[in-house]
Amino acid sequence: MSGKLIVFEGVEGSGKSTQLLRxxxxxxxxxxxxxxxxxxxxxxxxxxxxxxxxxxxxxxxSLLLDNQSAALGxxxxxxxxxxxxxxxxxxxxxxxxxxxxxxxxxxxxxxxxAYQGYGRGLSLSLIEQLNAIATQGTSGHLTxxxxxxxxxxxxxxxxxxxxxxxxxxxxTFHQQVQQGFETLAxxxxxxxxxxxxxxxxxRVAQQIQTVLEQxxxxxxxxxxxxx
Ligand SMILES: Nc1ncnc2c1ncn2[C@@H]1O[C@H](COP(=O)(O)OP(=O)(O)OP(=O)(O)O)[C@@H](O)[C@H]1O
Ligand SMILES: [Mg+2]
Numbered sequence: 473m474s475g476k477l478i479v480f481e482g483v484e485g486s487g488k489s490t491q492l493l494r495x496x497x498x499x500x501x502x503x504x505x506x507x508x509x510x511x512x513x514x515x516x517x518x519x520x521x522x523x524x525x526x527x528x529x530x531x532x533x534s535l536l537l538d539n540q541s542a543a544l545g546x547x548x549x550x551x552x553x554x555x556x557x558x559x560x561x562x563x564x565x566x567x568x569x570x571x572x573x574x575x576x577x578x579x580x581x582x583x584x585x586a587y588q589g590y591g592r593g594l595s596l597s598l599i600e601q602l603n604a605i606a607t608q609g610t611s612g613h614l615t616x617x618x619x620x621x622x623x624x625x626x627x628x629x630x631x632x633x634x635x636x637x638x639x640x641x642x643x644t645f646h647q648q649v650q651q652g653f654e655t656l657a658x659x660x661x662x663x664x665x666x667x668x669x670x671x672x673x674x675r676v677a678q679q680i681q682t683v684l685e686q687x688x689x690x691x692x693x694x695x696x697x698x699x
Contacts, residue, residue, distance in 0.1 A: 475569040479580040482618035483650050484639050485628035486669045487676060488578050492519060494677045496576055504688055513695060515571050521578035523556040526563045532556045537636040546592045553584050557606035566610055580612055582656050590652030591645050614687055616680055617657055618669035622646035
């Protein structure tokens with residue numbers, strides 16, 4: 473059975489990295505997941521991110537997020553994200569899914585639509601084509617969209633410390649990005665699950681766990697020896 477790609481999306485500071493780590497820790501001690509792993513149905517649960525999930529991607533990530541790259545143009549930015557994704561898909565995501573593993577990924581195709589499409593105003597159909605080339609048709613099985621106002625997210629990022637190149641873009645840009653995520657969630661209700669990210673870390677984690685409990689039953693319910 474093929475594995476699963478579980479993606480975390482949302483504006484800056486919405487809690488993606490925090491919740492990805494929490495989900496990884498929760499899955500590691502979940503009895504059903506432990507049984508699926510013991511039977512080698514799900515060999516492993518790995519975590520990764522975009523940009524930066526490969527060696528090439530790490531170099532691209534610093535070009536994309538480093539404040540020194542202020543002169544990076546919108547088209548070049550789009551193509552660097554596409555290059556990062558193409559390498560990530562080929563080297564990390566597809567091999568893991570083919571092995572039956574689960575991949576928890578911090579950002580994926582929706583971020584490009586939201587940031588470069590809605591934020592920068594680049595062609596949505598061009599972005600769709602680039603995403604199709606980079607992913608070779610692999611799409612997320614579940615996307616957890618941490619829904620939080622751009623303003624609240626940026627306030628959290630400010631509290632966290634120094635801001636990267638994208639975080640330094642103005643509030644209007646981030647509001648357009650948020651609008652992008654909202655539109656995507658309306659267009660893909662079967663894949664994108666909105667999570668109320670205004671709540672405490674613990675409450676947000678509980679919402680995500682409830683979604684995962686349901687999905688695990690849907691995905692692996694046929695393994696009756698486990699259930
Ligand atoms: N539910 C929450 N309530 C309040 N603060 C939170 C919550 N979740 C995370 N934080 C804090 O907000 C900051 C941003 O969280 P985190 O780094 O997980 O967000 P992110 O979505 O990964 O951000 P980025 O887009 O910059 O990668 C961190 O300092 C984190 O501790
Ligand atoms: Mg993060």
